[in-house]
Amino acid sequence: MELKKTMVIGASPNPDRFSYKAVKLLLKYGHPVEAIGIKNGNIESIEIKKGFPIIPEVHTISLYVGPERQNEYYDYILKLKPKRIVFNPGTENLEFEKMAKDENIKVVEDCTLVMLNSGRF
Secondary structure: OOOOOOOOOOOOOOOOOOOHHHHHHHHHHOOOOOEEOOOOOOOOOOOEEEEOOOEEEEEEEEOOHHHHHHHHHHHHHHHHHHOEEEEOOOOHHHHHHHHHHHHOOEEEOHHHHHHHHHOOO
């Protein structure tokens, strides 16, 4: 399996949140992980960063921010030039998906956890 540097946007230090579970599972499968969120904290060894840090060579963005708050991330994500964006359940956004496709970024409406556990990540 190819390891893919993955950025989880909407990461939370709350173990009940799916973004937290996604970071843990990505680590379990050996993927390098960056976590971006609005609260300070860690998920295992990964520090949750705030704001819009420039991180090179991100392969996949796993989105855990609802469509009503995504517009503040549009430019940031597009400037990172990921190869794909995974829109997890509840984050689907036709406007942003079209913007990503226009930049030749693969758009996937799926669940990162399911994708990892089924070998489709």
